[in-house]
Amino acid sequence: MGPKRRHAWVGFALSAVLAIVGLFVLSGALAGAELFVTMLVFIFACIYALRDQDPDSVAHSQRTAGAGWFGRWF
Numbered sequence: 001m002g003p004k005r006r007h008a009w010v011g012f013a014l015s016a017v018l019a020i021v022g023l024f025v026l027s028g029a030l031a032g033a034e035l036f037v038t039m040l041v042f043i044f045a046c047i048y049a050l051r052d053q054d055p056d057s058v059a060h061s062q063r064t065a066g067a068g069w070f071g072r073w074f
Contacts, residue, residue, distance in 0.1 A: 011045025 018038040022031050 008045065008049035011041060011048055015042040015045055 015038055018034065018041060022035040022038055026034055
């Protein structure tokens, strides 16, 4: 089975469209709330794009929570 195809560009395109709507179409408090949602969509799109799909590599080499002095014991 080949690697799964991820569509990270969809989240970035959605955040770009929402930003344009919030900046140029809406006004007032509604624009502020919509731009806050746009910021959250952009952050989640970044997380999704950088997420690793291979569970073995995450389980064995990318232990960020246990990094540092206690990293070798966990």
